[in-house]
Amino acid sequence: MLDFAKFTKYSKPGPRYTSYxxxxxxxxxxxxxxxxxxxxxxxxxxxxxLYFHLPFCRNACYFCGCNVxxxxxxxxxxxxxxxxxxxxxxxxxxxxxxREVIQMHFxxxxxxxxxxxxxxxxxNLIKSHFKNxxxxxxxxxxxxxxxxxxxxxxxxxxAGFNRVSFGIQDFNEKVQIAVHxxxxxxxxxxxxxxxxxxxxxxxxxxxxxxxxxQTLETFKETLxxxxxxxxxxxxxFNYAHVPWLKKTMRKIDETTLPExxxxxxxxxxxxxxxxxxxxxxxxxxxxxxxxxxxxxxIEKGELHRNFQGYTTKGGxxxxxxxxxSIGEGVDxxxxxxxxxxxxxxxxxxxxxxxxxGVYLNEDDLIRQYVIMSL
Amino acid sequence: MSNFxxxxxxxxxAFNVEFKTYFADALEALVPMADEKLLSITExxxxxxxxxxxxxxxxAMVFDAYMKKHAASKKTFSKxx
Numbered sequence: 148m149l150d151f152a153k154f155t156k157y158s159k160p161g162p163r164y165t166s167y168x169x170x171x172x173x174x175x176x177x178x179x180x181x182x183x184x185x186x187x188x189x190x191x192x193x194x195x196x197l198y199f200h201l202p203f204c205r206n207a208c209y210f211c212g213c214n215v216x217x218x219x220x221x222x223x224x225x226x227x228x229x230x231x232x233x234x235x236x237x238x239x240x241x242x243x244x245x246r247e248v249i250q251m252h253f254x255x256x257x258x259x260x261x262x263x264x265x266x267x268x269x270x271n272l273i274k275s276h277f278k279n280x281x282x283x284x285x286x287x288x289x290x291x292x293x294x295x296x297x298x299x300x301x302x303x304x305x306a307g308f309n310r311v312s313f314g315i316q317d318f319n320e321k322v323q324i325a326v327h328x329x330x331x332x333x334x335x336x337x338x339x340x341x342x343x344x345x346x347x348x349x350x351x352x353x354x355x356x357x358x359x360x361q362t363l364e365t366f367k368e369t370l371x372x373x374x375x376x377x378x379x380x381x382x383x384f385n386y387a388h389v390p391w392l393k394k395t396m397r398k399i400d401e402t403t404l405p406e407x408x409x410x411x412x413x414x415x416x417x418x419x420x421x422x423x424x425x426x427x428x429x430x431x432x433x434x435x436x437x438x439x440x441x442x443x444x445i446e447k448g449e450l451h452r453n454f455q456g457y458t459t460k461g462g463x464x465x466x467x468x469x470x471x472s473i474g475e476g477v478d479x480x481x482x483x484x485x486x487x488x489x490x491x492x493x494x495x496x497x498x499x500x501x502x503x504g505v506y507l508n509e510d511d512l513i514r515q516y517v518i519m520s521l
Numbered sequence: 522m523s524n525f526x527x528x529x530x531x532x533x534x535a536f537n538v539e540f541k542t543y544f545a546d547a548l549e550a551l552v553p554m555a556d557e558k559l560l561s562i563t564e565x566x567x568x569x570x571x572x573x574x575x576x577x578x579x580x581a582m583v584f585d586a587y588m589k590k591h592a593a594s595k596k597t598f599s600k601x602x
Binding site: 153154155157158159160161162163164167168169171172385386387388389391392407410411414415418428430431445448450451452457510511512513514516517518519520521 | 522523524525526527528531532535536538543544557567569571572574575576577578579580581582584585586587588591596597598599600601602
């Protein structure tokens with residue numbers, strides 16, 4: 148058993164290292180023309196990984212750290228598709244889109260807030276620009292179990308999507324109410340069954356620990372229920388409480404958040420419980436079954452981490468499309484504009500909606516290698 | 522943040538630097554963590570123990586050149602635990 152008191156001293160502010168340097172170092176010092184130059188001079192033998200940000204949600208989940216646009220207006224979404232189309236057109240003037248695509252991810256927001264028809268339109272637009280998808284491409288979508296129907300799942304599967312991740316976070320009702328995301332077990336179960344019906348190869352779930360009112364006891368029950376759904380992979384994130392950055396997090400009563408020693412207990416229990424149930428830990432916050440390709444990648448020392456999570460698909464240049472999306476090349480990170488009106492204005496002016504980023508010098512590259520390996 | 526392990530030999534063949542010279546400061550900062558059995562350090566590798574994996578962000582921070590700049594401000598990152 149761990150001496151928890153001894154380790155709580157390690158509780159201090161620190162990055163999660165989805166990138167190094169972290170997004171705090173992104174700045175306008177990395178200028179538009181420099182970014183365009185990076186895109187135009189990329190090594191064409193490297194494959195592409197594509198990320199599409201679909202930012203809309205109807206309501207706020209208070210724990211969410213993503214860049215989200217709250218709306219219930221259909222016309223805003225139709226309009227966004229039009230801008231994605233135009234962004235890709237501009238992108239294709241600067242990027243060789245005939246390069247092989249080995250990975251694509253739809254994130255949000257709530258990607259399945261778009262109707263089946265709209266999703267189909269988005270995918271067709273993508274494929275009209277990026278025609279060289281690898282047959283083995285890893286194509287994934289984040290799904291809110293409360294917003295998915297059979298038509299949407301069918302569209303995703305037919306378009307080659309083979310991985311879906313379902314947001315659960317926590318099954319405890321008191322926790323769900325406190326984070327403003329009430330989602331009964333059966334809704335999650337039905338959504339996951341739909342994914343299996345359409346033969347998604349990897350059906351995954353996301354949980355979060357460190358949420359209001361969570362205790363080791365409540366989280367045990369959440370884990371038990373989640374394992375009963377037999378996901379291929381689990382992402383079990385440590386809640387990142389940053390109310391100074393995220394307004395909706397200010398609605399969370401900080402006195403209800405579990406203390407560091409309780410969180411360490413939850414972490415340790417989670418690792419033990421997952422192992423007893425046939426899952427092995429991968430990286431910081433992921434678990435998968437031992438036959439998962441990620442473990443083969445670990446043996447070869449080829450496991451990679453990027454903004455989309457852990458993957459075997461290293462060595463690709465990541466291109467982000469849509470509001471606030473982040474791209475990553477060999478020696479840069481680039482982020483799109485975060486404000487919708489400004490995003491649209493850039494595209495109206497015939498420019499990529501690039502806002503900021505960071506160019507990696509030799510020291511950054513060295514440290515990036517060490518931090519990402521660890 | 523992927524393997525909980527750094528292969529120093531592989532690192533040195535990827536970059537033309539000697540690890541223990543380049544990261545002398547970081548190696549020193551890791552000593553208390555090694556004493557608490559969060560990780561083991563040899564000439565060839567740095568490897569986290571199971572407890573160390575729970576605190577991998579703290580281990581990684583030792584190698585982050587930008588942490589000093591942010592140390593004065595609390596309102597930057599979420600807490601590691």
